[in-house]
Amino acid sequence: MKCPASLTARLSLQFAGTAACVLFAAGLLFERVGENQLQEHYRMELDGKMELVRNVLGSIASPVSLDALRMRLRDAIVISHPGIAITVAASDGTRLFSVGQAEVVKHLLEGTEASKPKPVIWTLDNRTYRIRTEHLAFGIPDSQPANVAIALDITEEIEFMAKFMRLLWLGMTLAALALGWLGWVAVRRGLSPLHNISAMVANVSAQRLDKPLPTECVPRELEELVSAFNRMLAQLHDSFRRLSEFSADIAHELRTPINNMMMQTQVTLSRERDSGEYQTNLQSNLEELERLSRMLSDMLFLATADNSLVVPKQEVIELQAEVAKLFDFYEALAGESHVRLVQSGAATVCADRLMIQRALSNLLSNAIRFTPEGMAVEVTLGERADQAMIAVANPGPEIPAEHLPRIFERLYRVDAARREGNTENVGLGLAITKSIVEMHGGTIGAESAQGRTRFTITLPQQKTA
Ligand SMILES: Nc1ncnc2c1ncn2[C@@H]1O[C@H](COP(=O)(O)OP(=O)(O)O)[C@@H](O)[C@H]1O
Numbered sequence: 001m002k003c004p005a006s007l008t009a010r011l012s013l014q015f016a017g018t019a020a021c022v023l024f025a026a027g028l029l030f031e032r033v034g035e036n037q038l039q040e041h042y043r044m045e046l047d048g049k050m051e052l053v054r055n056v057l058g059s060i061a062s063p064v065s066l067d068a069l070r071m072r073l074r075d076a077i078v079i080s081h082p083g084i085a086i087t088v089a090a091s092d093g094t095r096l097f098s099v100g101q102a103e104v105v106k107h108l109l110e111g112t113e114a115s116k117p118k119p120v121i122w123t124l125d126n127r128t129y130r131i132r133t134e135h136l137a138f139g140i141p142d143s144q145p146a147n148v149a150i151a152l153d154i155t156e157e158i159e160f161m162a163k164f165m166r167l168l169w170l171g172m173t174l175a176a177l178a179l180g181w182l183g184w185v186a187v188r189r190g191l192s193p194l195h196n197i198s199a200m201v202a203n204v205s206a207q208r209l210d211k212p213l214p215t216e217c218v219p220r221e222l223e224e225l226v227s228a229f230n231r232m233l234a235q236l237h238d239s240f241r242r243l244s245e246f247s248a249d250i251a252h253e254l255r256t257p258i259n260n261m262m263m264q265t266q267v268t269l270s271r272e273r274d275s276g277e278y279q280t281n282l283q284s285n286l287e288e289l290e291r292l293s294r295m296l297s298d299m300l301f302l303a304t305a306d307n308s309l310v311v312p313k314q315e316v317i318e319l320q321a322e323v324a325k326l327f328d329f330y331e332a333l334a335g336e337s338h339v340r341l342v343q344s345g346a347a348t349v350c351a352d353r354l355m356i357q358r359a360l361s362n363l364l365s366n367a368i369r370f371t372p373e374g375m376a377v378e379v380t381l382g383e384r385a386d387q388a389m390i391a392v393a394n395p396g397p398e399i400p401a402e403h404l405p406r407i408f409e410r411l412y413r414v415d416a417a418r419r420e421g422n423t424e425n426v427g428l429g430l431a432i433t434k435s436i437v438e439m440h441g442g443t444i445g446a447e448s449a450q451g452r453t454r455f456t457i458t459l460p461q462q463k464t465a
């Protein structure tokens with residue numbers, strides 16, 4: 001059977017079903033107990049009557065006193081119970097005594113002949129009798145016992161019982177319906193916090209991601225759900241905020257070089273120029289376009305890395321050799337600003353060579369950029385517990401603590417104003433480095449204190465994934 005979709009309906013039905021079952025069982029029990037009690041009552045009544053007859057018969061000491069039988073029985077039984085019918089017959093079938101309705105007496109006499117020992121229920125003209133027959137001895141020595149039969153009219157009791165049971169079942173049915181309805185009301189009330197939460201969740205929109213659902217008036221069972229939802233909301237809010245900032249930043253980053261190119265081109269086109277000027281203009285446009293293209297390919301790299309579309313190669317790399325190569329590459333730049341490049345230690349990793357070069361190159365170019373003249377950038381390599389460690393440290397301006405957690409975000413720069421006019425540093429370098437490190441199953445961290453900034457990369461020597 002398909003479960004009802006609504007929780008209220010399901011719980012109410014379960015509750016009503018259980019209540020109906022319990023009431024039905026109670027009804028059956030009542031009926032059975034009532035029936036037994038009634039039967040017990042008839043049995044005792046008939047036992048009592050039979051005992052009286054036994055006493056009367058036992059007191060008949062001689063055939064002469066048989067005449068007294070009639071009177072004594074009438075006095076003892078019939079007067080106390082007018083609805084009763086009794087027959088006493090001698091063993092040869094002679095009727096010694098009978099009282100009661102003619103039809104009943106006739107049946108009793110036939111019954112005594114058949115000498116049915118057990119009490120039976122017998123119906124005549126819509127009336128019900130309970131009959132008991134027995135052989136009872138006279139007080140006369142050596143006499144044959146008499147056949148005694150008693151019929152008790154139990155019609156009233158049976159009708160009363162039937163009426164009582166009808167009322168009981170009606171009451172039980174009404175009680176089951178009432179309990180079903182009460183159950184439905186209780187479940188609806190009990191589940192109302194769920195409706196409230198649904199209403200609150202339905203109100204959550206992109207603009208309201210920063211407003212968590214209130215947890216104070218939530219039942220304990222739903223607290224965990226609401227907390228989990230709030231945690232998800234906070235994460236969504238954070239991602240949403242970064243995404244909006246990121247798109248605003250992209251627009252800004254693209255606008256500056258495009259505006260520059262537009263202005264230069266407009267100025268160049270404003271009047272007739274010789275071919276040399278056109279060439280200069282095209283050259284400068286080309287440089288801007290190259291930067292734009294680099295920026296776009298960086299973003300594309302990050303986007304594909306995000307979607308796990310980049311699969312790093314696995315090569316054994318001697319890191320000290322790679323750092324030496326990078327030092328060669330950056331020698332000229334470092335020399336220009338009188339910065340020394342120092343490396344120490346050694347480490348081997350299994351990774352994608354080009355990506356590792358790109359990651360380290362971003363760290364080195366930053367370090368050289370921020371190192372004051374005459375000082376040194378230090379790259380330290382090492383291995384510890386199946387991990388290769390790379391540290392790039394440089395003296396220079398510290399990164400304020402509040403910026404440290406964010407420098408790995410895309411397009412994030414500590415001091416965006418400082419690079420105005422320099423379209424090279426758009427703030428994607430550290431994001432790319434982090435993305436490459438994480439792609440290799442490693443971690444990256446930054447610390448900046450006492451005039452020194454240090455980036456530390458940890459890479460598993462064998463790729464774990
Ligand atoms: N060695 C460093 N010393 C001080 N600040 C640094 C250093 N490396 C990075 N930063 C800060 O982190 C920011 C982000 O770096 P990055 O992502 O490489 O962007 P970009 O180099 O394009 O500015 C930089 O703008 C700079 O403010």
Ligand SMILES: [Mg+2]
Nearest residue numbers: 362366429430
């Ligand atoms: Mg950089």
